[in-house]
Structure formats: C-alpha cells, structure tokens
Amino acid sequence: MSAELGSTQGNAFLSFSAKIDTWLAWVEKPVQVVGMLAATFLIVYQTIFRYIIAKLGMTGDTAACEELALFCYIWCAYFALPWATRQRENIRITVLFDRFSERGKNILWAFSECAFLAFALFMVYLTGELVYSNIVFPKYTAGLDISYAIPYCVLPIGFIITSIRLLQNMIEQIYRAGMMNSFIGTVLFVAFTGTLFLDFELGTMTILLIALIVFMLVGVPIAISLGLSTIISIIASDSVPVGTVAQISFVALDNVPLLGVFFFITAGMLMGAGGLSRQLIHVAEAMVGHIHGGIALAAVVGCMFFAAISGSGPATVA
Numbered sequence: 323m324s325a326e327l328g329s330t331q332g333n334a335f336l337s338f339s340a341k342i343d344t345w346l347a348w349v350e351k352p353v354q355v356v357g358m359l360a361a362t363f364l365i366v367y368q369t370i371f372r373y374i375i376a377k378l379g380m381t382g383d384t385a386a387c388e389e390l391a392l393f394c395y396i397w398c399a400y401f402a403l404p405w406a407t408r409q410r411e412n413i414r415i416t417v418l419f420d421r422f423s424e425r426g427k428n429i430l431w432a433f434s435e436c437a438f439l440a441f442a443l444f445m446v447y448l449t450g451e452l453v454y455s456n457i458v459f460p461k462y463t464a465g466l467d468i469s470y471a472i473p474y475c476v477l478p479i480g481f482i483i484t485s486i487r488l489l490q491n492m493i494e495q496i497y498r499a500g501m502m503n504s505f506i507g508t509v510l511f512v513a514f515t516g517t518l519f520l521d522f523e524l525g526t527m528t529i530l531l532i533a534l535i536v537f538m539l540v541g542v543p544i545a546i547s548l549g550l551s552t553i554i555s556i557i558a559s560d561s562v563p564v565g566t567v568a569q570i571s572f573v574a575l576d577n578v579p580l581l582g583v584f585f586f587i588t589a590g591m592l593m594g595a596g597g598l599s600r601q602l603i604h605v606a607e608a609m610v611g612h613i614h615g616g617i618a619l620a621a622v623v624g625c626m627f628f629a630a631i632s633g634s635g636p637a638t639v640a
Contacts, residue, residue: 335493335494335497336494336497339490339493339494342486342490343408343490346404346483346486346487347405349401349483350401350402350404350405350483351405353397353398353401354398354401354402357394357395357397357398357401358394358398358588360390360391360394361391361392361394361395361398361581361584361585362585362588364387364388364390364391364394365387365388365391365581365585367384367387368384368387368388368391371384372384383465385464385465386465386466387465388465388578389463389464389465389466390465390466391581392575392576392577392578392581393473395575395580395581395584396473396476396572396575396576397473397476398584399575400476400477400479400480400481401476401480401483403480403484404480404483404484404486404487405487407438407484407487407488407491408487408490408491410491412543412544412545412546413543413544413545414434414538414541414542414543414544415538415539415541415544416541417539418539418540418541419540419541425503428495428499428500428503428504428507429503429504429506429507429510430507430540430541431495431499431507431541432492432495432499432503432504432505432506432507432508432511433507433508433510433511433540433541433542434507434540434541434542434543435488435491435492435495435507436492436507436508436511436512437511437515437537437542437546437547437550438488438542438543438546439485439488439489439492440511440515440550441546441549441550441553442481442484442485442488443481443485444553445477445481445549445567445568445571446478446481446482446485448564448565448567448568449474449477449478449481449568449571450478451565451568452474452477452565452568452569452572453471453474453475453477453478456469456470456471456474457469457471473572474572477568477571477572492504514536515533515554518532518533518554518558519554519557519558524558525559526555526556526558526559526561527555529551529554529555529558529559530551530552530554530555533547533550533551533554533555534547534548534551537550537551549567549571552567553567599628602624602627602628603620603624605627606619606620606621606623606624606627607620609623610623626638
C-alpha cells in the first residue's frame with residue numbers, strides 16, 4: 323500500500339514538475355530570444371554606423387547601443403542558466419564520476435545538486451543585497467545613464483529560477499534514486515563544507531584548492547565549483563567582503579569581447595538551422611572528396627570556409 327502511495331505521489335509530482343517546466347519556459351525562452359535579437363540588431367546597427375554612416379560625415383554616439391547589447395547578452399546568459407540546469411547540461415568533470423556504480427552516481431548527483439543549490443540560494447541573497455544597495459545608493463551606467471539596479475535585477479531573478487530548477491531535479495532524484503542515496507549525498511556535502519569552516523588554521527588558498535578539487539572531482543559543474551569554493555574560502559578566512567562575489571558575477575560578463583562568443587554561437591545555430599553548414603560541407607566534398615583521404619580533406623576545406631566567413635583574419639590563416 324505504501325509503495326503504491328509513493329508511486330502515486332511520485333507521478334503527481336512529475337506531472338506538477340512538467341507544469342512548472344511549461345510555466346518557466348514562458349519566461350526563460352522569450353527573454354533569451356528577445357535578448358538575442360535585440361543584441362544582434364544593436365551590434366549590426368553600431369557596425370553600420372561606424373563603418374558606413376560615420377564615413378559619410380554623420381556624427382553620433384553608439385556607446386549606448388553597445389552597452390545595451392551587453393546587458394541583453396548578460397540577461398540571456400542568466401536566463402539560459404536555469405534551462406541548462408534543468409537539463410543537467412552544465413559543463414562538469416566526470417572522470418571520477420563515471421567510475422562509480424549506479425548507487426555511487428546517485429549519491430554524487432545528490433552531493434552535486436546540494437552544492438549547486440547552496441550556491442544558488444546564497445547568490446540570491448548576495449545579489450538581492452546588491453540590487454537593494456543600488457536602489458538606495460544608485461550608480462549610473464556610462465552609456466544609457468540608468469541605475470545599475472535595472473541590469474543587476476537579472477542576477478536574483480536568474481538565481482531564483484535556477485533554485486526552482488534545482489529543487490525540481492533534487493525531488494525527482496529522490497523519487498528515482500531513493501531517499502537513502504539522496505540523504506547520504508546531502509550529508510556528505512554538509513559534512514565536507516562544515517569541515518572547511520573548522521579552525522584548522524588553513525590558509526585561504528589551501529581552503530580554496532581543497533574545496534575546488536573536491537567539488538570538481540565529484541561532478542559539481544565547473545562554474546559552480548569555482549564560485550562555491552571561492553565563497554567558502556572567503557567566509558572561512560574572512561579576508562574580503564563576500565558581497566564582492568555578487569558584483570563579480572555581473573562584471574565578469576560585462577565585457578565587450580565576450581559578445582563575440584555570444585554571436586559566434588548565434589551564427590552557428592542559424593547556420594545549422596538554415597542549412598548553410600550542410601551546404602558548405604557538400605561544397606568541400608565536391609571539391610576534394612574524390613581524392614584519396616577525401617573525408618579528412620573535406621573537413622579541412624570545410625573548416626577553411628567557416629574560418630573565412632567568421633571575419634577573423636588569423637582564424638582564416640590558421
């Protein structure tokens with residue numbers, strides 16, 4: 323009777339979880355699509371203005387366009403994080419993880435999800451304080467001349483949605499892997515992090531390295547391993563204000579060269595969906611596919627095409 327009841331509760335939760343996925347998708351996907359289109363339009367406009375319109379003698383300031391494009395990119399990134407978390411597609415090291423049995427993997431999944439959730443919840447608190455401080459003592463952006471509280475809002479919102487996604491994953495993990503395995507993983511995480519706060523007179527760098535290595539080896543996503551180990555080392559050593567982590571989580575992405583990565587990924591997605599990638603490979607096969615070793619040569623020629631249209635001279639030469 324209890325097993326049947328548990329199965330019924332599990333099915334009910336999975337059904338409710340699917341509804342949450344649908345509701346959150348109406349928030350995550352539109353923000354990413356609108357942000358991507360807006361950033362693309364703004365940078366194209368800035369490029370046209372700089373190399374064509376400005377050459378005709380017209381003057382103007384495009385700093386606001388560049389800044390808004392950066393903010394769109396950052397919002398896209400933080401609204402993509404919950405979706406990647408839900409799909410468990412965050413980049414992680416699985417060399418040690420893959421060597422464990424099925425039960426061991428379930429325990430490590432619980433450890434990893436607990437570490438991720440602890441990081442997300444703490445970031446909700448830190449970024450919330452950051453937004454509040456910018457509302458009370460506003461600082462204004464250079465290009466748009468708006469309070470930083472507006473672009474900073476994506477941080478608590480993104481981490482709140484990520485926390486919801488993590489709770490979904492953890493509860494589903496309990497139903498699928500069993501309460502005991504999930505409990506063991508949770509206890510191991512609490513015991514490990516608690517040990518780092520004991521007065522062992524360890525240096526900040528030592529605590530950072532121990533936490534980072536352990537988190538990465540057990541399969542915690544690399545970005546979360548870096549962030550959580552940094553927070554633990556700062557709190558344990560009391561060396562710098564932990565609030566700086568919240569601002570760094572925004573400033574680290576507020577970088578114009580990173581827009582290139584964003585647009586390269588966007589271009590790759592458009593080329594794949596539109597069929598251009600396939601056509602370029604077919605052209606390469608038609609040119610050199612009949613020669614001995616044609617598959618390798620076609621790959622080289624295809625890479626040459628992709629490098630040439632990327633707009634990067636060194637990439638084309640390479």
